[in-house]
Amino acid sequence: MSLTIDRLSQAGRWRKRAPMEKAALALGLLALALVLPPWPGGALVLGAAWGLALGGARIPPGDWLRLNAVPLGFVLTGAAALAVDVDAQGLHLAADQGRRAALVVLRAAAAVSALLLLAATTPAPDLVRGLRRLGLPAEIAEIMLLTWHFLFLLLDQAAAIRTAQEARLGWFGPRRQVRSLGLLIAQLLPRAMDRARRLEVGLAARGFDGSLPMISTARPASRPVLALILGGQSALAGVSLWLG
Amino acid sequence: MHIMEGFLPAGHAIAWTCISAPFVVLGARGLKRILAERPEARLDIAASAGFTFVLSALKLPSVTGSCSHPTGTALGAVQFGPGIMAVIGTIVLLFQGLLLAHGGLSTMGANVFSMAIAGPWVAYGVWRLAGRLGVPFAVAVFLAAFLGDLATYVTTSVQLALAFPDAESGFGGAFAKFAGIFAVTQLPLAVAEGLVTVVVMNALKGRRIRVEGAKA
Amino acid sequence: MIVEARGLSYAYPGGVPALSGLDLAVERGRRLAVLGPNGAGKTTLLLHLNGTLKPAAGSVLLDGTAMGYSRAALTGWRKRVGLVLQEPDDQLFAANVAEDVSFGPLNLGLGEAETRRRVDAALDALGILDLADRATHMLSFGQKKRVAIAGALAMEPEVLLLDEPLAGLDHQGGKRLLAALDRLARAGTTLVFTTHEVDLAYEFADRVALFQGGRVIAQGEAAAVLADRASLAACGLEPPLLLELGVRTRDEALALMAARRKVY
């Protein structure tokens, strides 16, 4: 089972760029989306993130739209609550005509696209290694990298179990869904633990003593590129404040 | 129930991060102690975290499409204790944000509080209490998962209401609005999760897999 | 033709094509081997033949009728076409064998008595009636494999799809499984199995479809297809060892094989 974001980040045009550069770019935009007023700041961030994703990283437009659509669906559900007021007469359109809801949607859309710009160009393990250099304890970083390893194996197993259940007509109807899902989870949990046991044997053969040393394969960030990123973000913030 | 990236104002995002941080740090300390004694435990913890992530990617088709599945959190809270679950839950939330665009980085503090702290503690508390009161196994499992799920949902509604108080009715009205809107999806899901967890625990028991705190 | 695939095309997310305009026809009562290298998409094909995957183009026909993908259509489809995956751990969900095998019949809405009858019949057909009460996680790999097949068989399908049925089994285990499958085939079940082993196809199938690049590049009687060096080479395969060593007729080969397996 492949996850779209992972697939894009592993094969994309920015795969070989330094994670530090991509993180500075996307997280900087994310911070701007949160601190600048949604209009016009959020709109500018949104435009920048979409431009960079489609024009710079060349993420296929269909994939990019689908990736944005799911979180935005949840954002809209939440924002619906902001567009209405409750009082003694019940629900009615908010006094501000939904202005607050629209601004929240704009801010969230900008922030989501900044997050996706990072996630769809940078494999998660690269980010974990970055966190490690920023002071995340080694144990936690190792657990995160192992989690990453296990989750793909377990996703495949879960998908296979589900296929087998469907072949025998599980999952058809709510009662069967509950039972099939319960049986699937109960089948997966011991297998996850069993995988951990067997990996322990496999790693012991290579001298596993608990820690997980690995050579670094990170690429160093280029100073001019970082300067360019920060400059661009400052300019975006400036334009936003000037327009606002 | 995840709060999406960018939905909370910066101040609230930072505040919830500060509130969650001590729980996660304490959990990480506990984890370090376990790892100092049993270094290879990192494989089990990682496998559990991977497992919890996979549960979140398995969707029960429901009225509004996909939704979160804290089932793993309830299971994990019972297996590892809610302290460690704060760390595991945080790792899972990070990967959900990065791999599924579900949740987010700025909202992670708030999501960690509702899904990796409030939910597991409630599930764990209910489980222990039910054990002490001699509630039948299946009922205890159902209540732990169901109420753990509800705790997450109520916490999220509180978080949203605090961030977006109603113009006239303030926090109360906003809470009613959010809780009302999400009740449509979250109540049936909480029931479904309770039932699924009962099937899981029964099946695990059938395989004689030890479940912490369960009476044989 | 009990099962037919016409012009099936399918690509996994990310655009990697797995099937491209595949045609396949399976006659009732036959044993068809889908032969090809790993990663060629053989499993993807099986998942289309029971409606798990929906093709981007083309259709699957049962008894000449193109199948739909509604819930009702899929129910009828899976009742008639059973699927056994390669890894038995992926398909044993229940704590004990009888309970596991009853999963399908109960989902068909059958009563308790009929379910019990089917479970017993399926276990009997696989020669594992004595395992009925055993815990599934305590079984050996070969036993698990047979329980998985019994689980599919208890739905009394007309066609049984098997993905690499002999993978992971040793000589004795393979012998026992082939003997069970042979009984099923003789009782009228149509078998479609994937394999990357030319010798297995030669030994057990009466028809062979050569699978390569998302298409069936040759299909027909086993002996004829397996003697076609050029087509085999296109799949990175070589003719069966027996053929190479001068055993020219299928009867001669079968006699030799039978002497080795001693089960038919």
Next chain:
Amino acid sequence: MIVEARGLSYAYPGGVPALSGLDLAVERGRRLAVLGPNGAGKTTLLLHLNGTLKPAAGSVLLDGTAMGYSRAALTGWRKRVGLVLQEPDDQLFAANVAEDVSFGPLNLGLGEAETRRRVDAALDALGILDLADRATHMLSFGQKKRVAIAGALAMEPEVLLLDEPLAGLDHQGGKRLLAALDRLARAGTTLVFTTHEVDLAYEFADRVALFQGGRVIAQGEAAAVLADRASLAACGLEPPLLLELGVRTRDEALALMAARRKVY
């Protein structure tokens, strides 16, 4: 004898005996096949030969010295004896290939430069230098298998233990792996592998140990052991097809095999 097992006995928790008084001797530079049916305890034996499991009785010797089970002894042991499990997913843990392969050398306390040299050399030996930057979870089964072997090889062991090295590989994948193992053997690495396939033992091993009931019931030159019908039958095995079909000498068989594999 580079590796020797003397009177090894071992039972799994629950009391199921896996080894009972097993003796085995491996000469330096040889290719030894441990041949036996599934579930006979072949994997358990390999896990003893690198010190993963500690026998209840008996001992393992390297170059004539009985090995201890202290941390220091185990470190030295695993430096000299590498292990490759059947399932590559039980050995790969890192997010990308180079990182994964570097794990063993770093555990040996080697510096970064030497580690990088070893990683490259190991990947090169398996013919997968181009995979160095790839994400491990995106690899095919055959690629994973070779990365797992590279991970063991980067520790530059004198002996490489391989559990069912060809399991799950198709014809081409098997061919490629055997070619790589052949290069290793020629470069001086002693190979010990388990298999349930008589034909593989016949083709690739120069010595064979027949494993049954937790003991080695026969060991010696491959051609001799594999012609011993009675011993083979005791393991539920039959002589190699080639022998049966009248190819009587090992040279004749190898020539035939070589023509098929076209890699040696």
